[in-house]
Amino acid sequence: MDSPKVVETGLSQMLSLLVDGSLETEFDVHLIGGFEEVSPQHDNGGDVSESDADLDSYSLPLCSKIVHTLWSREEKFHIRTTCVLGHNTKRDSEGNTYPIFNGFVVETATGTVIPACFDRSSRCPDEIVRRIRVSASYEDTSWNGKLLATYDTATDCFKIAPCSWTRRQYQIALSLQHYSDSEILSICSTSPTAEGPDFVDNLRRQWNYLIEHPHWMETFPKKQPRIFTRSADGRWKKC
Known part of the structure; x- marks a missing residue:
């Protein structure tokens, strides 16, 4: 749920x-992840464009909407961890803000939350296709209002x-590939x-895939899902 507009629908589906x-x-x-995205210019009272001001308030409306939606529903929720906004913000020497938690693991048996970092080998199967689905699903009307769930716990x-x-x-992939890393950060990141x-x-790998496989049917032949199961050695294998 990356926008206040989808919080109610997303929570209901989950x-x-x-x-x-x-x-x-x-x-x-x-509740973990949102931080205070305040630019040094904005924080120091400098001139800030309207678009910069929008980015500076990205997490606050989202976090507020999540809390309000939990409060207004009939189910019983216990907020065990609140590491968002000021509680999840640190600054560098230039005043740029960063999240304290970039990733975490939850021990489901105890509810314990542990900070964690994940390298590329630990991101589960078909990472690039899953990333493309997230960024391109708005073009597929069959996914309107639906969660892009992939993992079946059962x-x-x-x-x-x-x-x-x-x-x-x-x-889009062709047009963005020629930009420098700093330009891509500025264009593609909030x-x-x-x-x-x-x-x-990660973005360049997505774009390379789209350039090599421009038609989605190459990725999903006969509109069939891509299924991965865990092998005896714990690795994922495609069925």
């Missing part, structure tokens, strides 16, 4: 996967349902100074 209309189930909630498998995209994604070191590389 809860529908967990309960069957019961209001007695209690849910532990961990069967311990990834089922990446088909998602279509148009040639526009290919054209918080350029806070992105991880592989942010630009």
Whole structure:
């Protein structure tokens, strides 16, 4: 849920996967990730464009909407962790703000939240296709108002349902590839100074894939999902 506009729908869909209309189930909630994206110019009272001002308030309306939606629903929620906004913000020597938590692991048995970093090998299967689905799904009307869920906890498998995209994604990829890393950060990120070191590389890998596979049917032949199950050695294999 990366926008206040989708919080209510997203939360309803997530809860529908967990309960069957019961209001007695209690849910532990961990709010982690949003931080105060305040630019040094804005913080020091300098001239800030309207677009910069919008970016400076990206997390606040989202966090507020999540809390308000939890409060207004009939289900029972227990907020166990609140590490957002000022509680999840640090600054560098130039005044740029960064999130304290860039990633985390939750021990589901205890609810313990542990800071974590994930290298490329630990990001589960089909990372690039999953990234493209997130960025291109707005072109596929069959996904309007739906969550792009991929992991099935009951069967311990990834089922990446088909998602279509148009040639526009290919054209966007071609147009962005020639920019420098700093330009890509400025164009594609809401918080350029806070992105991880592989942010630009991940985008370039997505664009390369789209350039090599401009038609979505190459990725999802016969509109079939891409399914991955865990092998005996713990690795993922495509079915």
